[in-house]
Amino acid sequence: VRDQIAKYSARLLADRSALPGRIAFAAQDDTLLSDGNPELAALCKGVLPSLSCLGLAAARPSLPFADFLVRRAPAGDARIVPRDTETRTFLHDIPFLRREELSGDAIGRIAKLLGNRKGMIAEGLGIVAGGTVTVEQAYINYSSVFHSVFVKYLLDVLAEGFLLPGEKEAFEEFRAGWLRPLSAEGLAFRNGPIVDPGEILAEIAAVGRHTVERGLVDSFFGNISYRLGDVIYISQTAASLDELPGRIDPVPSDNSSTAGITASSELLAHRRIFEAGGVRAILHGHPKFSVAMSMLCEEKDCPIKDCWRDCDKVRLLGGTPVVAGEIGAGGLAKRVPPVIAASGKALVYGHGIFTTGRTDFAEAFHAMVDAENWCRGEYFRRLAAKFPG
Amino acid sequence: MEHSPTNGWRGSLLHVDLTAGTARAETIPRDLLIHYLGGRGLGVRLLRKAYGLDPYHPDMPLIFAVGPLCGTPAPTAARLAVVSRSPLTGTVYDCSAGGRFAHRLKSAGFDVLRIVGRSPRPVAIAVTPAGAKILPADSLWGKTVGETKRALSGKGSVAAIGPAGENGVLFACIMMGEGNAVGRGGLGAVMGAKNLKAVVVDGDLPVGLADRTRFDRARQDVMRLFRASPVIFGELGISEYGTPALVDLMRQRRMAPTENFRKTVFDGSGNYSGPAIRKAYGGKKDGCHGCPIQCKKSAPDGTHLPEYETVSHFGALNGIDDLRSIIRSNTACNELGLDTITAAATLSAWGEGRGRFPNTEEVPALLEDIARRRGEGELLALGSRRVAETMGNPGLSMSVKSLELPAYDPRGAYGMALAYCTSNRGGCHLRAYPISHEILRKPVATDRFSFSGKARIIKIAEDANAAVDSLVACKFSFFGATLEEYAELLSATTGEGYTPQSLKEIGERIYLTERFYNCANGFDVKDDRLPERFYREPGSSGEGIDVPPIDEKRFEEEIGKYYRIRGLTPRGTFTDPGFLSRLP
Numbered sequence: 001v002r003d004q005i006a007k008y009s010a011r012l013l014a015d016r017s018a019l020p021g022r023i024a025f026a027a028q029d030d031t032l033l034s035d036g037n038p039e040l041a042a043l044c045k046g047v048l049p050s051l052s053c054l055g056l057a058a059a060r061p062s063l064p065f066a067d068f069l070v071r072r073a074p075a076g077d078a079r080i081v082p083r084d085t086e087t088r089t090f091l092h093d094i095p096f097l098r099r100e101e102l103s104g105d106a107i108g109r110i111a112k113l114l115g116n117r118k119g120m121i122a123e124g125l126g127i128v129a130g131g132t133v134t135v136e137q138a139y140i141n142y143s144s145v146f147h148s149v150f151v152k153y154l155l156d157v158l159a160e161g162f163l164l165p166g167e168k169e170a171f172e173e174f175r176a177g178w179l180r181p182l183s184a185e186g187l188a189f190r191n192g193p194i195v196d197p198g199e200i201l202a203e204i205a206a207v208g209r210h211t212v213e214r215g216l217v218d219s220f221f222g223n224i225s226y227r228l229g230d231v232i233y234i235s236q237t238a239a240s241l242d243e244l245p246g247r248i249d250p251v252p253s254d255n256s257s258t259a260g261i262t263a264s265s266e267l268l269a270h271r272r273i274f275e276a277g278g279v280r281a282i283l284h285g286h287p288k289f290s291v292a293m294s295m296l297c298e299e300k301d302c303p304i305k306d307c308w309r310d311c312d313k314v315r316l317l318g319g320t321p322v323v324a325g326e327i328g329a330g331g332l333a334k335r336v337p338p339v340i341a342a343s344g345k346a347l348v349y350g351h352g353i354f355t356t357g358r359t360d361f362a363e364a365f366h367a368m369v370d371a372e373n374w375c376r377g378e379y380f381r382r383l384a385a386k387f388p389g
Numbered sequence: 390m391e392h393s394p395t396n397g398w399r400g401s402l403l404h405v406d407l408t409a410g411t412a413r414a415e416t417i418p419r420d421l422l423i424h425y426l427g428g429r430g431l432g433v434r435l436l437r438k439a440y441g442l443d444p445y446h447p448d449m450p451l452i453f454a455v456g457p458l459c460g461t462p463a464p465t466a467a468r469l470a471v472v473s474r475s476p477l478t479g480t481v482y483d484c485s486a487g488g489r490f491a492h493r494l495k496s497a498g499f500d501v502l503r504i505v506g507r508s509p510r511p512v513a514i515a516v517t518p519a520g521a522k523i524l525p526a527d528s529l530w531g532k533t534v535g536e537t538k539r540a541l542s543g544k545g546s547v548a549a550i551g552p553a554g555e556n557g558v559l560f561a562c563i564m565m566g567e568g569n570a571v572g573r574g575g576l577g578a579v580m581g582a583k584n585l586k587a588v589v590v591d592g593d594l595p596v597g598l599a600d601r602t603r604f605d606r607a608r609q610d611v612m613r614l615f616r617a618s619p620v621i622f623g624e625l626g627i628s629e630y631g632t633p634a635l636v637d638l639m640r641q642r643r644m645a646p647t648e649n650f651r652k653t654v655f656d657g658s659g660n661y662s663g664p665a666i667r668k669a670y671g672g673k674k675d676g677c678h679g680c681p682i683q684c685k686k687s688a689p690d691g692t693h694l695p696e697y698e699t700v701s702h703f704g705a706l707n708g709i710d711d712l713r714s715i716i717r718s719n720t721a722c723n724e725l726g727l728d729t730i731t732a733a734a735t736l737s738a739w740g741e742g743r744g745r746f747p748n749t750e751e752v753p754a755l756l757e758d759i760a761r762r763r764g765e766g767e768l769l770a771l772g773s774r775r776v777a778e779t780m781g782n783p784g785l786s787m788s789v790k791s792l793e794l795p796a797y798d799p800r801g802a803y804g805m806a807l808a809y810c811t812s813n814r815g816g817c818h819l820r821a822y823p824i825s826h827e828i829l830r831k832p833v834a835t836d837r838f839s840f841s842g843k844a845r846i847i848k849i850a851e852d853a854n855a856a857v858d859s860l861v862a863c864k865f866s867f868f869g870a871t872l873e874e875y876a877e878l879l880s881a882t883t884g885e886g887y888t889p890q891s892l893k894e895i896g897e898r899i900y901l902t903e904r905f906y907n908c909a910n911g912f913d914v915k916d917d918r919l920p921e922r923f924y925r926e927p928g929s930s931g932e933g934i935d936v937p938p939i940d941e942k943r944f945e946e947e948i949g950k951y952y953r954i955r956g957l958t959p960r961g962t963f964t965d966p967g968f969l970s971r972l973p
Contacts, residue, residue, distance in 0.1 A: 052890060116890065237619050258662065261625045261637075263619060267624060268623070327613075328616045
């Protein structure tokens with residue numbers, strides 16, 4: 001378990017979602033152990049015994065967005081409700097405790113919130129997340145909260161501007177210091193077509209790692225596939241894209257075997273894209289600016305309320321089509337394939353982006369980088385236009 | 390939120406005494422409903438005064454209990470638990486079953502049907518909102534399940550035993566008319582001992598919801614997660630192929646029990662895989678009342694097609710690769726009222742003992758003999774443990790607490806190995822269902838060849854699933870949804886405030902109650918063991934997967950951890966003899 005704690009502490013640093021020295025985990029088997037920042041470790045150690053959970057993560061996010069969202073929330077609110085797919089599907093909402101609520105029985109209050117949700121925000125302390133089954137799951141839930149908070153804060157700022165003292169300065173620091181130029185520079189891709197199954201598995205694993213390392217996907221979301229003849233090689237469900245060796249399912253196109261039941265929930269979307277013809281590689285990530293921008297719609301007086309599910313329009317973001325559709329069997333597999341062929345890119349409302357390569361992953365990866373860079377640029381352009389100075 | 394007697398719970402129990410020939414409705418204290426929910430939990434709580442009785446004692450209750458979500462549009466909740474003490478295992482026993490019976494029982498106005506006593510002659514019970522009538526059933530005695538169902542079909546939804554239950558076969562099941570089984574543990578024999586051939590229920594009373602808006606939102610959340618789950622609605626998932634979708638996966642993972650668990654790969658398994666069944670029989674979608682998943686499959690002529698456990702055990706476990714033979718065996722078990730898993734596993738143990746597994750021609754006659762308790766069937770009707778002991782080779786029985794193991798070899802999933810042993814009803818895969826994370830990667834993957842953390846994981850999952858069995862919801866829902874969404878459904882239905890954590894605490898109460906009953910009946914650490922084969926013999930290694938024997942010392946360490954986490958003694962027992970008195 002200590003190895004797991006070390007591993008996921010390192011991941012929180014590698015993905016830059018938590019501040020160095022402000023990370024702690026606790027885990028319980030027949031004994032309870034904790035590790036990391038002493039204050040947060042004590043918090044974890046206090047909270048975990050009240051929960052039917054194996055692991056708990058607590059960390060100070062590397063960005064102040066969670067605290068800002070708490071402080072921007074109207075008095076009386078006790079949760080934030082991001083509308084991106086990860087939140088809507090898995091988290092539902094994110095409860096929080098304000099700074100003043102953390103005096104007294106903070107451990108009891110945090111435990112109560114975590115008894116009902118996968119993660120929560122404690123203002124001034126950080127994000128606390130549980131993992132029922134593993135320490136990894138606590139990391140995943142932390143990462144999901146971080147992602148949802150990030151996307152919601154981008155959207156809220158664009159909608160309402162800066163409302164709090166120090167907020168604008170922190171945001172500028174985020175833009176100038178935290179954000180890094182995004183590119184595929186320095187990455188090597190195998191030239192396609194790739195015809196050896198062993199090479200395909202190796203390339204999928206390598207590209208999955210690139211996708212995580214360049215910040216195009218968080219935790220264990222995203223998926224990746226390559227088609228060779230009648231077989232689709234696709235990452236497994238709940239597999240981190242940077243840990244894919246041994247976690248790639250070969251799925252026969254004719255469904256003559258169901259061993260691929262563990263394949264990604266987006267298998268159907270991948271299959272339909274392949275069936276449309278012309279591509280061998282598919283990459284799906286959740287780059288944050290793309291996710292945020294996909295949720296901006298300027299349609300007036302639209303009768304559709306559940307845009308993420310029911311909108312049948314195709315919008316364009318810098319040449320990338322945006323469509324609605326839920327995960328898995330929920331519509332995404334129907335709406336993405338018809339629109340992805342023209343540009344090799346398709347954004348799904350509040351969810352993420354699919355990109356394709358005609359022979360290899362280089363094209364798909366570059367397409368995802370380009371789309372995210374466009375969305376990032378467009379976000380800041382719109383923000384400057386709406387709130388000049 | 391409104392608190393109404395019809396929001397979720399009826400608050401009503403129908404008590405039938407077959408010795409006296411009487412029936413009366415009783416009020417269930419709301420406190421019990423809140424703390425035990427329904428289904429398994431409520432049924433187990435209602436056994437508190439009877440758990441020490443012999444399973445065949447007239448005073449031993451046979452309890453049919455629905456849950457608070459039954460009768461609502463909550464996905465997969467039209468289920469019930471049947472609770473009593475098992476004649477096969479001697480443990481307290483509950484079985485969850487779907488179909489339409491549970492919905493009808495709730496619609497008749499009752500949360501619980503409790504049957505005690507022994508009728509002097511064969512009877513059936515007919516339940517309607519007016520109460521229960523005890524009907525003569527002499528003409529049905531000896532009939533198959535199908536014949537019984539057809540005879541009673543005009544009166545509502547039927548739960549019936551076949552000849553196996555009448556004849557006291559220790560693994561006789563109770564069949565729902567729609568083909569669902571109260572399968573394991575021999576509760577059909579308990580029913581038969583009461584001279585009760587069938588129960589038929591009918592009603593149309595609606596169930597109220599305390600907060601419709603909240604309920605609808607939670608239901609949408611559940612459905613979204615179902616659609617996001619490759620196991621549920623994925624194109625290779627159980628909605629498409631039924632549970633035989635697991636055949637190929639278990640073959641690929643090299644953990645398909647073969648020839649009485651001597652091997653873990655069966656070369657002929659492709660003949661009865663999900664795609665093979667669909668190709669041969671079409672696989673029309675079928676399922677429980679109101680269930681969106683529809684994992685049951687049927688042939689064009691209406692024949693119910695077998696589940697994963699059944700195809701694998703009538704297949705690989707007996708060295709049979711003929712799909713038609715397997716389907717015939719499944720149909721025979723359904724008609725005779727036999728648990729398919731124990732039937733196939735008992736034949737396999739017996740086959741190994743005599744040096745030859747039964748072939749496709751022998752199986753139908755053997756099943757008939759078991760149900761009629763004649764010829765070889767007289768011995769085989771006792772289940773594999775007693776068969777193996779009689780043959781002088783107890784190691785042949787691949788069972789825990791006399792319940793035969795299903796089709797997941799424990800050498801291929803160490804959490805499963807542990808959970809077989811800690812299960813209160815014996816070698817069952819569904820109590821903690823670690824296959825979910827060890828094989829199907831939900832909610833996240835765990836290392837199937839490691840014991841690390843598994844004692845805690847199994848404890849948490851047992852508690853969660855005890856709550857699930859008390860809602861009563863289908864385990865398959867939780868390949869997608871979680872207790873978060875079901876706690877919302879429950880709160881919105883009943884008007885009480887539940888959270889995932891509070892549900893797991895209820896589950897813990899239920900688990901410990903069962904364990905206390907078992908300990909009082911003599912169970913302890915000696916019963917929490919796998920058959921010796923799994924510690925001594927490897928599985929079928931190959932294709933880069935090594936399947937060694939389970940490290941016995943490490944296994945025992947993990948059992949010890951599990952006891953400490955549960956607050957039990959090193960013998961797996963309770964320190965406080967008054968434990969139950971501290972529970973609601």
